[in-house]
Amino acid sequence: MGSSQVPRYWKHTCQKQPKAPRLGIAQACALLRASGQLLTGACALRLRGVAEGGWGSSRKSRAGTSHPEVRRRSGGAHGRPPSIPFSREEVTADGRCCRLQVPAWMTMALSVETESHIYRVLRTASGAAAHLVALGFTIFVTVLARPGSSLFSWHPVLMSLAFSFLMTEALLVFSPESSLLRSLSRKGRTRCHWVLQLLALLCALLGLGLVILHKEQLGKAHLATWHGQAGLLAVLWAGLQCSGGVGLLYPKLLPRWPLAKLKLYHATSGLVCYLLGSASLLLGMCSLWFTATVTGGFWYLAVLCPIITSLVIMNQVSNAYLYRKRIQP
Known part of the structure; x- marks a missing residue:
């Protein structure tokens, strides 16, 4: 995935935010790409935990996750159920507040x-x-x-x-x-x-x-x-x-x-x-x-x-x- 591309499966609903800080195009794209990777990995981890019968059975898979933010949201070594955001708001370079939402097929699964x-x-x-x-x-x-x-x-x-x-x-x-x-x-x-x-x-x-x-x-x-x-x-x-x-x-x-x-x-x-x-x-x-x-x-x-x-x-x-x-x- 290139630096200027956003995952196709994210839905954007934008609204104007007058006093938002302005970011560069490169910073905004990097932020969107990191958010997409974070939420995609977290959703896949949650689907795997449910399929295996619970969060306790997937502790090893969470411990082996390389991304530190995913490890933090997955509960770390304490094995607590993660709090995964299924929607997230980010501010783009032009001052718009974009809402990233997980597709319906993931929640349906x-x-x-x-x-x-x-x-x-x-x-x-x-x-x-x-x-x-x-x-x-x-x-x-x-x-x-x-x-x-x-x-x-x-x-x-x-x-x-x-x-x-x-x-x-x-x-x-x-x-x-x-x-x-x-x-x-x-x-x-x-x-x-x-x-x-x-x-x-x-x-x-x-x-x-x-x-x-x-x-x-x-x-x-x-x-x-x-x-x-x-x-x-x-x-x-x-x-x-x-x-x-x-x-x-x-x-x-x-x-x-x-x-x-x-x-x-x-x-x-x-x-x-x-x-x-x-x-x-x-x-x-x-x-x-x-x-x-x-x-x-x-x-x-x-x-x-x-x-x-x-x-x-x-x-x-x-x-x-x-x-x-x-x-x-």
């Missing part, structure tokens, strides 16, 4: 990178919460029902194990942020997914059969409540969902269907199945058995559990398969 980092952190935290909530809710229902005390006691245990724990873990296997099996390949995670889904279906069928047998012994009517109807629909949908998953394991069985469409339909149908199971759990917590045992604030906390896991699963499936616009770093 910083904001997009920050949003993407925050979004990943939130998804990781929500996925970890879904793991804990699914496991905690299943343990809570198991302790509450005391399996083995009666024939009915196995029904809430098996249903919560199927729709709260096993099915949630089967779907979180594919989460890029919160999967417990991220070290496995895509094929390995797919195998774990259908194994967990098959176990969930078996537990749901067993729980449905036991409650039907219990009502037969007591002479009560079947499917007389919304909880029973939603539970039957969820179990039937889970069976159809597992049958449809065979087409993804063996795509040659459906040669006329593109694999991408099969994955999209399977993911959408699986989300509906999971929401039906969560609705069945919510309706079960409104039953006489549950409301007589759990009261007060514990009931509200129990109701929140299927809602939290459903929101996490909905976010994961919509981001992965339903063509939601992603935030690119």
